[in-house]
Amino acid sequence: MTLEFVNAEKRIHDSLIFPSFNLTVNKGQVVAVYSSVNVREQLIHLLLGKTLLSHGEIRLDENPKQPNSAGFLFLHHGLYERLSIAEMLQFTKRLHSSKTSADDILRLVQLDGKRSVKINQLSFSEKKRVQLACLLIQDPAIFVLEEPDQNMDLESKRIFLSILQHLREAGKVVFILTGNLESAVTSADTVFQLDDNGLRSIQMKADEDEETADSTGTLASTQPVRFEKIPTKVNEKIVLFNPPEIDYIESNEGQTFLHIKGESFPCVFTLTELEERLLPFGFFRCHRSYIVNLQKVREVVTWTRNSYSLVLEDISKSTIPLSKSKMVELKEMLGLK
Amino acid sequence: MTFSWKRVNAIFMKDYKDFSRNFAVSIVIFLSPVLAAIYGRIGVTAIESHYMLINLTFAMVAAFVQSCLIAEEKEKNTLRGLMLSPASTTEILTGKSLLSLVLTLFTILLSMFLAEYKPANIAVVAIAILLSALFYIALGTLLGLFAKSVMEASVIVLPVMVIFSFGTFITSLAEQYPILKAATYLPNIQLLEIGIKVEAGAGFGDVWLQLAVIAAWVVVMFMLTAVVYRKRMVD
Numbered sequence: 001m002t003l004e005f006v007n008a009e010k011r012i013h014d015s016l017i018f019p020s021f022n023l024t025v026n027k028g029q030v031v032a033v034y035s036s037v038n039v040r041e042q043l044i045h046l047l048l049g050k051t052l053l054s055h056g057e058i059r060l061d062e063n064p065k066q067p068n069s070a071g072f073l074f075l076h077h078g079l080y081e082r083l084s085i086a087e088m089l090q091f092t093k094r095l096h097s098s099k100t101s102a103d104d105i106l107r108l109v110q111l112d113g114k115r116s117v118k119i120n121q122l123s124f125s126e127k128k129r130v131q132l133a134c135l136l137i138q139d140p141a142i143f144v145l146e147e148p149d150q151n152m153d154l155e156s157k158r159i160f161l162s163i164l165q166h167l168r169e170a171g172k173v174v175f176i177l178t179g180n181l182e183s184a185v186t187s188a189d190t191v192f193q194l195d196d197n198g199l200r201s202i203q204m205k206a207d208e209d210e211e212t213a214d215s216t217g218t219l220a221s222t223q224p225v226r227f228e229k230i231p232t233k234v235n236e237k238i239v240l241f242n243p244p245e246i247d248y249i250e251s252n253e254g255q256t257f258l259h260i261k262g263e264s265f266p267c268v269f270t271l272t273e274l275e276e277r278l279l280p281f282g283f284f285r286c287h288r289s290y291i292v293n294l295q296k297v298r299e300v301v302t303w304t305r306n307s308y309s310l311v312l313e314d315i316s317k318s319t320i321p322l323s324k325s326k327m328v329e330l331k332e333m334l335g336l337k
Numbered sequence: 338m339t340f341s342w343k344r345v346n347a348i349f350m351k352d353y354k355d356f357s358r359n360f361a362v363s364i365v366i367f368l369s370p371v372l373a374a375i376y377g378r379i380g381v382t383a384i385e386s387h388y389m390l391i392n393l394t395f396a397m398v399a400a401f402v403q404s405c406l407i408a409e410e411k412e413k414n415t416l417r418g419l420m421l422s423p424a425s426t427t428e429i430l431t432g433k434s435l436l437s438l439v440l441t442l443f444t445i446l447l448s449m450f451l452a453e454y455k456p457a458n459i460a461v462v463a464i465a466i467l468l469s470a471l472f473y474i475a476l477g478t479l480l481g482l483f484a485k486s487v488m489e490a491s492v493i494v495l496p497v498m499v500i501f502s503f504g505t506f507i508t509s510l511a512e513q514y515p516i517l518k519a520a521t522y523l524p525n526i527q528l529l530e531i532g533i534k535v536e537a538g539a540g541f542g543d544v545w546l547q548l549a550v551i552a553a554w555v556v557v558m559f560m561l562t563a564v565v566y567r568k569r570m571v572d
Contacts (some may be wrong), residue, residue, distance in 0.1 A: 048421075072421060078414035080351060082358040087351070094347035095422045118358075134418075 001069070001141040002026050003173050007056030010042055017042050020055060021199035023192065025142075025173050030164055032176040032188030034202065039194055040146065040177045047144055048072070060142065071140030075147045077131040081120035085111055085130055088119060092134045100137050108166065109133045110159050125156035132163065142173040149183050161187060181263055185234045202239065228281075230274070232258055232265035239265065243281040247296050247314045249274055251289040262316050284330065286310060286322045300330070344424045348432025352406060356436060362405045362487070366444050369394040373448035384536055387454040388529040391466065393502035394444050395525070399473035400480065400501075401494045403437040407481025408490035426566065434474045441470045458535045461544055465531045468551045472524050473501075475558035482562070482569050501525045524554045 002024055009020035018039055025031045033043070045051045046058060047070060060069055080088060089102040106112040109129040114122070119130060128148075135143065149157050164187055167174050178184050181202070184191045191202040229240040247259045251271045257264040267274070275285045282294045292310055299311040300322065308322040322330065356363055373390050410416040410433075419429050445466060449455075456462040476497065484490035501523070508526060511517040520526070527547045534544050 074414070074417070076414050078416075078418040080355050080415060081413065082355045083351065087354060091347055091351040092422075094350075095344055095419070095424055097341070097343065097423065138422075 001060065001173055003070075003142050003175055004059040005056065006059060008046075008053050008058060009055040010046070010051075011054045012042075016196050018194050018196060019198045021194065023199060025175050027171045027173060028168050029190070030168060030174040030176065030188045032178060032184035032191045033194050033199075034178060034181050034184045034191060035194040037179055040179060043177055043194075044072075044074075044144070044146055069140060070142040070144055071135045071138045073131060073135050073143070073145040073148055075150065077127050079119050079127060079130060079134070082118060084116045084118050085122075085133075086115040088130060089133055089137055093137050096138045098137055098139055100139050102137060105133045105136045108136065108163060123153075124151060125153045128152055129156055129159060132160070136163070140172075142175065143167060145174065145176045147178050147180070147183075148176060149187065150178075150180065157186075181261075182234050182265075185237055185239055228277075230258065230267065230269075230277070232267045234265060241265075243278055243283070244293070244295065246278075246283075246293050247312055247318065248293060248320055249278075249283075249291040259318070262314065284326075284333070286320060286326050286330065288323065290320050292320050294333075340425070340428060344422075344428050345432040345435065348419070348424070348429065349435045352433060352436045356402070356406070356440075362402060365397045365401055366440055368397055369444060370447045370451055373450075373452035377452045382453070384532050385529065387449070387452055388525075388532050389502065390448050390452060391445055392525045392528065393498075394441065394448055395469060395473040396494075396498040396502045398444050399437050399441040399470055400477035400497050401491070402440060403434065403474050403477025404479075404481035404484060404490040404494050405487050406433055406437065407478055408484040409487050411481075411484075412486040430478065430566070434478065437474050437477065438470055441473070442466075445470075456532070456535055457538060458540060461531065461535055461539070461541060465528055465544070465548060465551065468548065468555055469524055469528050472551065472555045472558055475555065475562050479558065479562045479565060482565050522550055524551045527551050 004025070005021060005023040007020045007022060008018075010017040018035075023031070023033075033040075035043070042051070046053060080091070083091065085106070086102065089105065092098075093100065093102055103112065106115055109132055111126065111129055111133065114126070119127060122130065132148070149160050152160065164174060168189075174188075176184065176188055181191075185202070193200045193202055229242060230246065231238050231240050233239075241258060241260060245260055247261070249267070249271065250257050250259060250264070256267045256269060256271055256274065258267050269277070271285070271289065271291060275283070275291055278291065283291050284294050286292045292312070296312045296314060297310050298313040298317075301309045301311060301319070303309065306324050308324070308327050310320045310322050312318045312320065369390055372393070376386060376390065410419065420426075424432075477494075480493055480497065481490055484493055502525070507517055507520045507523070508529075511521055527550045531544045531547045534547075
């Protein structure tokens, strides 16, 4: 069983939601699509068969879409709050004529101690786990998860990740839709970004790969090709960013953070090392603890004679401090006096 | 897809558990038996008051409970889960109506017993009551589909309660205002007529017209509900 998007393109009236893309999710694979809320909702509607693609098609295992082979985990949980967890699972099991054992599922989501507790007495994260349990008991071939770990506590996130591992081993197709890059990177094997510019893969590699790369480090250093991507660390994984994607870099208590589209990612390099690497890409050390991507600067604001700020053109209109000595340097770079 | 009683039963059991813990809604089933007990004790034996009680039960239990059950599924986002499940529309609606039907019949039996009403021809009255129950459940489903929440459902069910439970007074009003003659074809008034005729010793042959009118109401209401369900559930 695979989930396949072929030349999928969606327009609403005249505005493009996403241009045509191809994506295949295979058995035992967890793929996340990082997108805005609009794109996410459109994808959900398409997968539910409520709306149709403008071009292309969605294929489940080479067949035209049949709605029941996919199971959905929605952002808003639909649980009967007056039932207990065990009753809820029993109901779902009978409704879907499923053979899966409710006890196994309860152990998997680690709620077996609370089986007779009513759902309205559970915490948000526990309700999410019940919702996940209901999906697991349906045992669909394709799991579509909408913002699966949003607002979840750490314990539940850990359980969620172990369930994903379980699904991989069971050879399920898992398709995660999220607006949180960190969540996408943590849970999925492959992460894509989908917006009106199309589908792009967000490159990353697991820590194990990094270690093997280290052992061949001498080889790498002799190669004349300079590696330009900037690595950041999200939990156990390393995510690589293209320098032009970065809005600015901030150093806070000895740790550097890359700011990309309103999210921040810790980076292993110091500001001085980064400054050296990024200078050719039009980056500028505007402050003792900031490096800014000059391509993204919209305004230079003068507050007083000695205090300046840079306003970026990113979504949140971030302001970055600019120190007085650097102002002179910047003016020189811009060709002003 | 084949009709599966297993799924219907799953929905029925789930609704039963859910309903028995939802006191805000389940309290209404006690209303008419209590009234019936009072009527029975003070010795009200007029056939009109027995049928007022029965019609009140229909409005309170069949229509109100059914609309709340449907509206709550919508309010709590659970209807989507049901619709994505292998259960078909018929199975979902049957499962959900079954609880209201059982509750209605049980409440009416209890009320009749407490009010000490013993119809002269039980078979005729039983069929009339069963048909009427189907009408009120379809009506409740329809209201539930229009309401967005339980709160809204309990408000829009009020006119139904007024018209159908106290509507038996319309007959006396219709003598003054001929325009209200049309209202005498309402199922509650037809049911009352059956009740009166049965007391006068009528059998099936004498009440087939009334039964046909109620059956027509049932068919119209079922069709209307099916149309609205399709329209409302596409979103």
